[in-house]
Amino acid sequence: MVKVIASYALVAIAALIFYIAFIDSLSLILLITVILFPLVLLLSLLIIRAKTQISFFCEKSGENKGCDVNFNVRMYNPTFLPLPRVKISLHYENLLSGERSQAQFLFPLHFSRTQTLRFSISSRYCGKIEAVVDEVVFFDYLMLFRLGKKQKLQCSTVILPSICDADVLISEESEFSGEKDVYSKTHPGDDASEIFDMRDYEMGDRMSQIHWKLSSKQDNLIVKEYSKPVNSNVMLLFDFNSSQAFAADVLADLLISLSYSMIERECEHFAAIYSMQDNALRFFDIDSSESCVVMAQTVMCTPAFEGAKALESYCENEFSRRYSHIIYACAQSSQVQSQLLEQLAMHTRVSAIVVDQSGFDGSKKPYMISDSAAVYTLQSGKIDALLSELVI
């Protein structure tokens, strides 16, 4: 670009010298042409930039690991001027694993036609892939000017986790005991002994649900929503605390596989992961395969982090809640985690799973020592072995 501008400046100087040296009016015409020319080019470029319509879309909403997902940048230049070069800069990232990269595409822009640039992205690890077009740059014919069109066009797709279809062994301790003291945190139910929420009256609500006392106070009909008891009080607490993409992938696979297996065994349960966005734990009441999918969608775009935030947050805020079994999984373990798990294990049954990253980053074997909790080491590709070993 600088080279071209410098070259053109030299041409302009040459035209000026030619104008001084050459008496005929041709030299003046040439000089005016040389001066006017960039302005005309700039004007045409401005028109093209203003008129060109750009859209960005993905062909599939979800795909398996390692498979290509096609992304399309569609451009329509309604003018009669083609451009030999247009540059699109974009970046794409796996929200779960945190992998991020960028790409640039140089291509011609046809006139009065719609053109589609199609490229594919594949990922070895699951997660939500988000691609964002950062800038579209238009170059004039001589490459003297470059005009950018800042457009935050984005689209995404999900690389699905690999679900391991293994039978998990569910112990009687984890089954519903008869006393419905564990209720869903996310869904209302029919158990009148526990109120889930209060809200305004809506058509179809039963009369018995109306909270008359409160309604009279607020001069508005308020109804009570009852809680939903769950038949199991197993908690899957996951810390996606790894800088390694594969570890997050393994953890996601484990969480979805475990949850899905439990649902298949009609074992409703809870799951909690730490959300960096909310800076708090996010709970999921998994009572069906649909709710399992909802959880999976959230997990896919939850970025990994450092430390054991989920476990710490749980111990800090939810310690009073009683679960029959807490299954804690993380990618990196530390002494702090061991201590917290020890505390938990004093009140409830705890199983800890640590991803073995030694084969990947050369680190030491996972550190997790607990007298009270059962500790498992998860090796990549061996989720089924773990699930068959694990007693819930």
Add this chain to the structure above:
Amino acid sequence: MKKKKKIEDIPCCGGLLIGESISLDVSGKGISLERLKLWVVALFGIFGTIFGVVSLFDIRCDDAQLSVLALASFLISSIVFSSKKYAFPSLVLIVLMVLGFFALPQDELDYGFKCFVNCIVEQASLESYDISGFYVPRKISEYECLTVFMSVFSVLTSFLVCFSVLARKSFPLSFVFTFPLIEVGLFFGIAPDYKCFAMLLSFWLAMVVLSNSNYREYVGSSGSDFVRKGNSFMPKFGMKKRVDCSSALCMLVITLAVFSVSGFALDVFDIKRPDSVNELRYTLKHDITNMSFEDIVDKLSGETGKSNYGNLRSGDLEYTDSDMLYVKFENKMNTNVYLKSYVGSVYDSSSWEEFEEDTIDELSEIESEFEDICYPQNMLWYFMRSNYADLPKTSVTVDVINAQTDFCYTPYGSEPKRNAEYVDDSVALVDSVVIGDNDAKASYSYDFIPSNFEMVIEWHCDNENNKNTLYLDTEQYDSFVEKNYLSLPDDDDLMSLYEDEEYAEIFENYRSGKANVYQTLCAIRSLIHDNARYTLSPGEAPDDVDVVYYFLKENHKGYCMHYASAGAVLARMAGIPARYCVGYVASSSKFNLLNKEGSGYEFMLKDDAAHAWAEIYIDGLGWVPFEFTEGYSQPSQTTTTTSSTVTTTRRTTALSGTSVSAASTTSTTTTAPLASLSQEPRENGPLKTIILILVVLAILALLTVIIIMRSRKVALLRRKKSMSTQSGAENAVNAYRYIVSLLEFGGIAADGRTPLEYAGLAESKCDFLENGQLVSACNCAMKAGFGSMYLNKDESEKVCKLSHRIAKAVYDSKSCIDKLKMKYIERLI
């Protein structure tokens, strides 16, 4: 050369990969016209070059034949160079064949080449170069020979340009093949035909676009339209969906448009080169031409050399059309008026210099012999006053615009001024008055008696009794003149002129008294005219040769500087005191083109009015100008009127240079050829500008109308096409879209309604729609568009017909302005 590089490893994280199979799909891409566009670019280059050269050197040949041959070569090239693999060997073969053709002994081609060189030499004014090797006999038809040569040139140019465009798409190559001959012309200041130059310029810029869009090619990515370099993806060299040729064609059109507009603007607004630019050019050129190692040393050492006014080795002369002096004459002049500036007294074989200090001191001692103000410079005034008391006096004001301010530009026969100062026996310095109305650096005004001084000399010489009618005692000054104004350098070449028979005869005639001063001067002038030809580009005299000798005996070419020098030197050789003068000439022909404005006749003297002449010292007359330059001198007509028998009245009329009181008696108005001095005044009234602006506006309006009509036609054709495709469903959808556009133009906005709601609303509002008709059409379109269901022909036709009916109804319901808007802006009907 294409650069081949290996693909770099992808620096991305291992899990997230961007595939290398990248494609660019373009909708509706029919027949590719890219090749055709490339041909257009090539044709611009070929014809621009061929006819650029033809126009540049004014080559007279068969243009039609050149065009046909160029086209034929182009067609062959387009086939030969379509395969890149064989392009270069083919070119080599072709060039060898053409060169072989050259090598064959063919008189016509050989003479054609010589004629071509002669054309270049003639146009570039290179006569001083030895081109005797390119002599063409008179019996040879120049036209035919040039046609043959230019035909070969056309063929070769076609092949070379086609190779650079079609096979290589290389700007440097195309530039190398097309520019050099044009450059030769431009270098010598010849302008090619503007159209050809515009073609060439647009061709070069189109080639820049083609070259720029040649991305580097990398190895790999065989299955993709793109190649990879790190995280960047760029189109492959052979990518078919590229728009290089379209872009090049666009560039071609834009360049032509900009060039034409620039030329047009220049013409309409009458933009001229400012004088400052001309001056700058002249100064630069002069400095570059005369730059020498000695000058640089002098400049560095802070020494200033001699004045450059009398330098006779300044080579070719070129006018810059600069304004130099603005003169205001009280009366119309019948004779040329010389405005003297520099006077060269000492000739040194290469220049005319001022006196040395010793001589000036000597001069100052004898100044006392003059009475107060009657210096030799003023003798002419007193002579005219004393002998021709009835001659009218007139005045002139000289404003110095860009001329040197060292001088005061005095006319001959001017009245002595009280504030005058006489320096170096030549220059009369007077106080200048700066007038602020035309950016004058200085202004002088003189009263003078305009006369044809050649006649004065003649009359004075013919009448011995008239000598020293002023009764001045100029003995000391006369001896000073004899001592200093007859001296010549001791140059062998110059002295050899004494031996030359024709020169010696003139000198001898004067010395022996067979010829008087005037007759001798006339004889010298005739001799100079016989031996030399007037030209502005005589070339520079060699350093070791006397300039006058070189002019008279070797080069035989020169301009006023050479003529005046030769005249003055030969006069000195004969024994007549003479010196060299420089200044400006207000040609009498100027006055013929002017009408009296206000108090007199005013005009600008450009640099082409600069002139050199000789001054002759005549006892009793003082210093009188004498013209030796061909075309400036005005002898014959006046000599016939000056016999000893003519009456004083007639003499007075003949001598008078003004027509102030004797318009009917100005029979002696000079008719000498002064083509180089006369310039047509240019009339550029506001009416012309207004007309030109109106014409431009009319053309623009016409273009706008054509564009609007054309775009409407295109839009209508597209719509028609979109409703008559093979697919009935597509036709119905397009027809329904058209209906919606029509209804929206009719004032029924959709405002977020569903199609069916909108159809219902439109039916209720429009009288021309029957109940359920539009809803039915809407259903058809939805069925076709969203359901992807098969739609039979009747259904689609029904929707199409309805669209036409609605269009007509909406059009009929609108006012005239809306109708126009609907037709030409919205292009709905």
